[in-house]
Amino acid sequence: MSSTFSPEASLNGASSIAGEAATAGAVKVQGHQRQGRVFSPLRFLVGKEGILFLLALVALWQVVSGLHFRGGYLFPSPLVTAQALQKSLPELLKGTVSSFLILIPGLLLAIALGIFWGLLVGTTPFLSRMFSPFARFASPVPPTIYVPYAIALLPTFQTAAGFVVFIGAFWPVFLNTVAGASSLQQRYRDSARILGLGRVEYLVRIVFPAALPHIFSGISVGLVFAFILLTVAELFGANAGLGRFIQLYADYAEYPRMVAGILYTGVVVLIVTEIVEQIKRRALFWVK
Amino acid sequence: MTLTDTPTKNSAPGRGLEVQGLRFGYNGTTILSEVDLAIHEGEFISLLGPSGCGKTTLLRILAGLETPGAGAVSWKGKAITGPSLERGVVFQDYSLFPWMSLLQNITLAIAKAQPGISAKWRRQLAEDYLEMVGLAGAARKYPLELSGGMQQRGAIARTLAVGSPVLLMDEPFGALDPVNRARLQDLLLEVWSGTTARKTVVFVTHDVEEALYLSDRVIMLGSSPGRVIHELRVPFGRPRVRRDLVGSDEFTRLRADIDARFRRDVIERIEADSTVNSEGEGV
Structure with missing residues (x-):
């Protein structure tokens, strides 16, 4: 049953999965690692390091933007940027909607097909032998280089960008699903065989949930890829969207708005990633 | 049939699990060679042996999870060709x-x-x-x-x-602490003897005490290659009381006898190998 995909083929090879560590002994270690000794004068900082670092960055930004040097206009102060953000908010929201109309269909299709095909390829030696040479060739191609061709090939910008988003998210989801499906532990396979599960039931009730930890790391990577590709595509030829917003104000040399757009996009990606993280936590509650 | 101890007198049950001339190899290594077994319906037997004796492989063959290289395996006269709900398995x-x-x-x-x-x-x-x-x-x-x-x-x-009328158990309590292991052994016996139509149980273990406490018959497997070296009918009646049994002289004697047989088998294997080697060198 083993697939010929190597774990290295996974774009997210480093993410060894919590599910694997689920065997009894390995479970209880985590909680204790936080209690390391802290140097006492700095104890009040513990737990606030992240927010303090962000504040320090803003302070640094404030200082740099206050200096007078050539090209200083490229560094609008935090206040000016915040005002620009406030002014641009309606435009940015509209851009977000436009971007999401491309992102979500492409991403969902990539997830659905990546899981479906990954489960089949990961459990069927014939399909694995057939598809893995192609996957090995096609998956490492940086999807950004498809952008101009997709725009030329497909009738509208939306379909072209959606297609590129799909390609970018498909491979990580697919490769991780294959890795998860083909590494299904023998005991679960044996139990399923003894219970006499049919092919579909086996895939849906056993292989799919067992591969879920892998699948979610594929989705996390795919999501980031999708955002990158979407904004790159929008820089090329959109008439709306987040990437377009930034390109537009760069062209007009309106750097406060542009910086505001970058920060806003960061927040949007963070929110979406966090939503996926929550879904993952709920779906994988059984992994200890 | 290689029943070396007293054959069954009390019950004359139907055919249960039968293994004849079984051989199993993997990548050129012989894991099981010429295994013959007859397990009656309703009988509780243990496959006892050191690691590497192929006891788990034998169990997996009985379950239908592995296909033997040669020989016949059947349940009630019907050949075993794959997993079935007739034979439930509990893994370690x-x-x-x-x-x-x-x-x-x-x-x-x-x-x-x-x-x-x-x-x-x-x-x-x-x-x-x-x-x-x-x-x-x-x-x-x-x-x-x-x-x-x-x-x-x-x-x-x-x-x-x-x-399932057949229960195949592969060192099911091997990873448990002694107290929990004893509890689950008792639970297993309770469930097994509590039913009117007793299940046929094949219990794989490397724990001599566990094998003696649980089963009607202990089948000892030796290693390299895996094969039956002895079969022993456990003389204790049921229900068994752990405290009385484990301390008894008879129990101690049987345990020592089993240990001695395993030791002897190891020595025989080593000597057999060295004989072959020295002959080989002479040629």
Whole structure:
């Protein structure tokens, strides 16, 4: 049953999965690692390091933007940027909607097909032998280089960008699903065989949930890829969207708005990633 | 038939699990050679042996999870060609599906074994089996929330829920602490002897005491290659009381006898090998 995909083929090879560590002994270690000794004068900082670092960055930004040097206009102060953000908010929201109309269909299709095909390829030696040479060739191609061709090939910008988003998210989801499906532990396979599960039931009730930890790391990577590709595509030829917003104000040399757009996009990606993280936590509650 | 001890007198049961001339190899290594076994219906036997003697492989062949290289394996005269709900298996590494609650694990098994019955009845049955193994309160728990002993209780409940007449157990209590192991041994005996139509149990273990305490007959396997070196009928009646049995002279004598036979087998193997080698060098 083993697939010929190597774990290295996974774009997210480093993410060894919590599910694997689920065997009894390995479970209880985590909680204790936080209690390391802290140097006492700095104890009040513990737990606030992240927010303090962000504040320090803003302070640094404030200082740099206050200096007078050539090209200083490229560094609008935090206040000016915040005002620009406030002014641009309606435009940015509209851009977000436009971007999401491309992102979500492409991403969902990539997830659905990546899981479906990954489960089949990961459990069927014939399909694995057939598809893995192609996957090995096609998956490492940086999807950004498809952008101009997709725009030329497909009738509208939306379909072209959606297609590129799909390609970018498909491979990580697919490769991780294959890795998860083909590494299904023998005991679960044996139990399923003894219970006499049919092919579909086996895939849906056993292989799919067992591969879920892998699948979610594929989705996390795919999501980031999708955002990158979407904004790159929008820089090329959109008439709306987040990437377009930034390109537009760069062209007009309106750097406060542009910086505001970058920060806003960061927040949007963070929110979406966090939503996926929550879904993952709920779906994988059984992994200890 | 290689029954070396007294043959069965009390019962004249039908044909159960039969193994004839079984051989199994993997990558050119012989794992089992010429194994013959006859296990009667309703009999509780242990496959006892050191690691590497092929006892797990033999169990997997009986389960239909592996195909023998040569020889015949049958249940009630019918050849075993693949896994079947007739032969339930309990593995050492708790094989409940961790993404399903205990209840879901067991209702899935019941749904496969008795496809006709309603979901409500299935749940009721599953709860009954969980109660039987002392897990009534844990039905909604997920396997990884439970201790190893509780997980193994759940796995036993799942196998019982299928209603298989044959129970194949692969060192099911091997990973448990001594107290939990003893508890589960007693639970197993209780469940096994509590039913009117006793299940045929094949219990793989490397623990001599466990084999003697549980089974009607102990089949000793030696290693390299795996083969039956001795069969021993356990003379203790049932129900067995652990405290009386384990301390008794008879128990101690049997345990020493088994240990001695294993030691002798190892020495014989080593000497046989060195004979071959020295002859080979002489040529």
